[in-house]
Amino acid sequence: MKIAAIISFLEGLAPLAYQEEYDNSGLIVGRPDGEVNAALISLDCTEAVVDEAIATGCQLIISHHPIVFKGLKKFNHATYVERVVEKAIRHNVAIYAIHTNLDNIATGVNARICSVIGLSNTRILAPKSNLLKKLITFVPQSHADVVREALFNAGTGNIGNYYEVSFNIQGVGTFKGNENTTPHVGEPGKRHHEDEVRIESIYTAAYENKIINALINVHPYEEVAYDLIPLTNQNQQVGSGMIGEFETAMAEADFMKLLKERMHLQVIRHTDFINKPIKKVAVCGGAGGFLLKRAIAAGADAFVTADYKYHEFFDAEGKILITDIGHFESEQFTQQLLFEILSNKFTTFAVRLTTINTNPVKYYI
Numbered sequence: 001m002k003i004a005a006i007i008s009f010l011e012g013l014a015p016l017a018y019q020e021e022y023d024n025s026g027l028i029v030g031r032p033d034g035e036v037n038a039a040l041i042s043l044d045c046t047e048a049v050v051d052e053a054i055a056t057g058c059q060l061i062i063s064h065h066p067i068v069f070k071g072l073k074k075f076n077h078a079t080y081v082e083r084v085v086e087k088a089i090r091h092n093v094a095i096y097a098i099h100t101n102l103d104n105i106a107t108g109v110n111a112r113i114c115s116v117i118g119l120s121n122t123r124i125l126a127p128k129s130n131l132l133k134k135l136i137t138f139v140p141q142s143h144a145d146v147v148r149e150a151l152f153n154a155g156t157g158n159i160g161n162y163y164e165v166s167f168n169i170q171g172v173g174t175f176k177g178n179e180n181t182t183p184h185v186g187e188p189g190k191r192h193h194e195d196e197v198r199i200e201s202i203y204t205a206a207y208e209n210k211i212i213n214a215l216i217n218v219h220p221y222e223e224v225a226y227d228l229i230p231l232t233n234q235n236q237q238v239g240s241g242m243i244g245e246f247e248t249a250m251a252e253a254d255f256m257k258l259l260k261e262r263m264h265l266q267v268i269r270h271t272d273f274i275n276k277p278i279k280k281v282a283v284c285g286g287a288g289g290f291l292l293k294r295a296i297a298a299g300a301d302a303f304v305t306a307d308y309k310y311h312e313f314f315d316a317e318g319k320i321l322i323t324d325i326g327h328f329e330s331e332q333f334t335q336q337l338l339f340e341i342l343s344n345k346f347t348t349f350a351v352r353l354t355t356i357n358t359n360p361v362k363y364y365i
Ligand SMILES: [Zn+2]
Pocket: 065, 285, 286, 287, 327, 331
């Protein structure tokens, strides 16, 4: 199995275009045409994880956090980042990161936290804009069905829980080819009128190449007419954080107990109880402080996230219960999520979960 095939599957699910600007998801070390028999999944790519990959014969590490965020200028063993990259290269171990692009999809890291806690009616807390486009194409009526089918298969027409969404109008197209043409209908040098269908369908910009290729493959004309239009609509399926609700509201103390139990926590840092039952809960794996205003505006009673600083706790202002459950803890189910995604899809290579707890934060209790 080639690394490129695994990447293409993962990026079909969580395109790199969905990652945040500061991020560095993607293939960090290794060649796309490298062969893989076994891949190791981890949250962080530490030296111990690279050693584990070597010892267990894994040619690929798939980690949530990228080992390299910024440019590396020296490779002289001085930092753990340099040592990890050097060791991986020396031992032909590829490193792939699937970070905020996995956070930002509706079936990603935050969806898993919601399901572990028991939240339903979940939706993305801060949907992203400018990720959607619209394709408009003009097809002879005889080929409208086959073109629509190909477009839907390539990924157009998905809006929330609806699929195969398109708008169609009938009209008349005209064209006149020169002597170098062999038109599908009509004759060169003569203006032709053809009953056509104008098909419009929305799509995720990241899939554009695949969609255009599919269109050109099945469209009968020599010159395919199509318009690609950028949209500023929010994509409700892509963005930061999620919000959901419990079937029945619970007291704050009961919520904390549930959180501690389900997320296997030793300790929770939190703001004062506000004597309000907890029903709606916002979540964001990792550092989610930037979403607090969104969580309050969406009516969340509690916010489950990590990496809160002292002064940021004051921003709760008695409106919401902030719970900082720890960065590693908030993302601990991400490995399992990746394991399930890959092992459900592929049977041609082995997927392993790291046995190493890479959490650098320890609690002295
Ligand atoms: Zn993280």
